[in-house]
Amino acid sequence: MTEFADRWGLAADKYWLRGQLPDEKVKFDEELGVWQVAGYPEVLAVLNDSESFSADSTRLFDVDEEQAKLIKGDMAQMNGPEHIHMRRQVGRAFSPKAMDDLEVRITKLGGELLDKLAGRDRFDLLGDFIDDLSGILFSELLGTPAEHRDMFKAVDQTMDSDVQMSTVGEGGEEYFDSLLGPLLPLRDFLGDIINERRREPKQDLLSLMLEFKYLDGRPMAHDEIINFAVAVLGAGHLTSPILIGNTMLCLETFPEQAAKVRADRSLVPGMFEEVMRYFTPATTSYRATEAEVEVGGVTIPKDQMVSLQLGAANRDPRQFPDADTFDVTRAPNQHVGYGRGAHYCIGAAMARVETRIIFNLVLDRYAHLRVDPDVAPVFFGSPEFTGVRSLAVRTD
Template sequence: MQDFADRWGFGPDKFWLRGERKKEAVAFDEENGVWHLYGHPESAEVLMDTENFTPDGTKLFEVDEETAKYFEGDLAQMNGPEHVHLRKQVIRVFNPKFMDDLERRIVELCDELIGRLGGRTRFNLLTDFVDDLSGIVFAELLGIPADDRTMFRMVDVNMDQAAMMTTVEGEDYFQKLTVPLQPLRDMLGRHIDDRADNPREDLISLLCRVKKLDGSSMTRDQIINFVIGILGAGHLATPLLIGNTMLCLESFPEQYERVRADRSLVPTMLDETMRFLSPGNATYRATLADVEVAGQKIPKDQMIRVELGSANRDPRAFRDPDSFDVSRSPNPHLGFGRGAHHCIGAQMIKVETRVVFDLLMDRFPVLRVDPEVPPVYFDSPDFTGVKSVAVRTG
């Protein structure tokens, strides 16, 4: 595992990529005022428990009214009955017919985008191909022009910040998340205004029709926040998963050959990447009451950083956790979350990435990471993912 981490240039903060384990499942970081949760069963327990833990970290800070409007309506920040109510209405979009249509559309787009490569033997898998694919797919889901997908990249700013949510960072952390997104918010707002008068069969139109528990409609800001909240799942997660999978396949060529010989392993391969090289390696919860986790008493109104990358290497949950096994089953990884906040777009991501790898293997008998061009990674300590990976076909 040391070889894997060194080969791809991962820093010491990604200790789990070196096969290292923390002695305790829970530890308090006094300097930053954050509890770190490293174990799998403990992490799964906290993610499942919406009575004692909330993903809404703003409650721990003196967030002003202007900043707060950037989070209201974001599914990732919501908790309780309202969250469940809204989620049930929106998840209907991802019905079997939608998934079938999505698969056909992805095949069409892949053919078109691969054709644009013009027989090149070297290209950037993400910036020359996958970024456009996932951007167009998400734009069509929203019902906006494909050219507007360039705005989605503004969310990358958040993934390129070397900052995490702590009591030290406090309100500055939320400012860094929200201020760069204003042009994206303005663009989405224009489409929401249009759908209010001219509804269509798309996600924005659906959100304009969604009713909250009190029977009222979502506000304009709430719909914007909802869309931005699922942008990571519906658009950014696909390039991250595909890029990370390429690093794993390059490092474990015998596993790559297994998948090429048996395409039925593609879905389990992608789940194994979510475990082995988790794109989102951390998520946050705030305590709603005094709790006890792994024998540690944690008071109310404390910040917990759930270390998903570490939890996904816990030997209590995974046999031989530091091996990359494309046929691993069962694989109870936490890469898509767990419980009420399980990634709403997980099925969409799985379909998109499966089709992409099937088509790449069909088109390119040889596809490997270009050894002359190092991958480029996002800087956020909450992510372990490539934003640029060059490949060659010979």
């Protein structure tokens, strides 16, 4: 049961990866001042109740004016009709037609980038290939110069912070500073592009964002558009590299499952859903209680921080038979890796298209691709994230 976690040296705090789930599915963490919700039905109940559980967790803290400028406009912090309204507007960028065009672009660009690796028997699957591919795709989506895609690495830094969300002392302020501080250069970069788009709009997401309006007809302010763009990057830019990296570790650990996928490519989409469940990248999501509310038979008071343990919920045997078994044919597979309810990941469709096409391109090119046994994978350091940031592979 601990084979996977021990083999790759995964942190002990990712207890669900070792088949360890708490008896109490809802409990208060006194050290952090946060309610921990770890069971599948309990997590699902919170995700589906946006009236009792607000996504605007920052309201529980004394956020100053400067910090507020870095948060307002972030769709992940919006609630109710305003949030739905904004999702509809940005949803145009992820339409079925856009996804069809994306598939064509990924196939062409992916092939070109793989051609540059021809003749190499070892390389970093993420650093030498998928990071570039995803960076170029998001540059084209947003409308930023592809040659400056390294600016997006500011998002990586936020996933390396080991600061945990806490309502004790200055914990909340430290947490938000650790997330927002590394993004300042990226914000300046995006702000300059947005100013260019005001003068000369193009067919890109930043130009589209300039047309966004709130329900009362107000346009989004400059800082709000930046925050919205950063949120889109945070939710989507790293999804495909991390998910494919995590997938490689799963297939390396369970060769019989890898053989099934290589023999039947129709299993690829289901394989990624199983990786999202078994080796969930974004393991934690936060909510703030709007009123006293009961979850799993436990009463949580009003104005409390709630930590949703998505990774643990995805291993709950009450929902998933043989929950600690990696099975690419698992069906149904109603995991919460992309969230659920009003805040279901808006970029999920893009992630599914991108990972499917990229993975098939790689398998077409490298029939025997495997994790390099001589180079340990490097993981992001955040306690709220479980993802590979560097993965050496061999092609022989």
